[in-house]
Amino acid sequence: MTKRKHKREKAQLFQALTRQSQSAVTHTESPVPASVLATSPTLATLPESNELPKMKKFRFQLMHEWILRRLPKGRVADVGGGKGLLAFLLQQSGWDATVIDPVEQALPSKYKDLTLNRRVKIAATDTIPRLTQPFAPELADSFDLLVSMHAHGCNIQLIDVAAASGKKVVLLPCCIIDEPLLPAPGQHWMACLVEYALAKNLVVEPFRLNFRGQNIGLYIHSE
Ligand SMILES: C[S@@+](CC[C@H](N)C(=O)[O-])C[C@H]1O[C@@H](n2cnc3c(N)ncnc32)[C@H](O)[C@@H]1O
Secondary structure (H helix, E strand, O other), rough: OOOOOOHHHHHHHHHHHHHHHHHHHHOOOOOOOOHHHHHHHOOOOOOOOOOOOOOOHHHHHHHHHHHHHOOOOEEEEEEEEOOOOOHHHHHHOEEEEEOOOOOOOOOEEEEEEEEEEEEEEEOOOOOOEEEEEOOOOHHHHHHHEEEEEEOOOOHHHHHHHHHHHHOEEEOOOOOOOOOOOOOOOOHHHHHHHHHHHHHHEEEEEEEEEEOOOOOOOEEEEOO
8 A cells, every 4th residue: 555545544534533423422412311311310310201292393482481480580691592582582571681692693583382372473673682792701790590502612611600600500402512522432411511510519400391302401500
């Protein structure tokens, strides 16, 4: 084999391995396997999943209901909030809500109200305050609660914020994108986040929303 061919083959092998390792860790929208839950004392406390069919698209409504049930009203940032439906629903419930997301996006024009069981229009004039920039720890200062659903590049930063400032954080993690650390080989991203938070002496309360797929949220706080 010529030196050049050997070099090319080595580069191809490296690329294939990189792709393989990335695909193994980045796709976490499917449910967290029972084996992962069983080996984490924190996650093992979760009840069985009570997933309702076709609810995944209503995850904002389900998270909104969970927050209203569990947390006192205050100033909330929806980090990586996308179009801002969760922030909008919280605003409607009397929260002071802001979206932090580097991509400017308009609110959806309608959503389903699960309590009334009907579609509700969002007026074109309705707005949510937005900070159009990537999340950075100093942005957390103006909020009591930071929520992050399927957000990119924020999960580890938000745990760091909870540890440094005592802010409450709610994560519903999904893919691993732009995070400063990756799980150890064979470790699930959910278990990695739980371990990371516990190592910072934070309290981690896992909970489930009843939709199919990765429906586990982590409520992370300091007391
Ligand atoms: C998969 S979307 C999730 C949107 C919404 N939260 C949801 O559950 O559908 C990821 C969002 O994270 C935003 N994002 C990417 N990098 C970010 C960063 N560094 N800080 C905050 N948001 C970020 C993207 O613009 C995008 O809106």
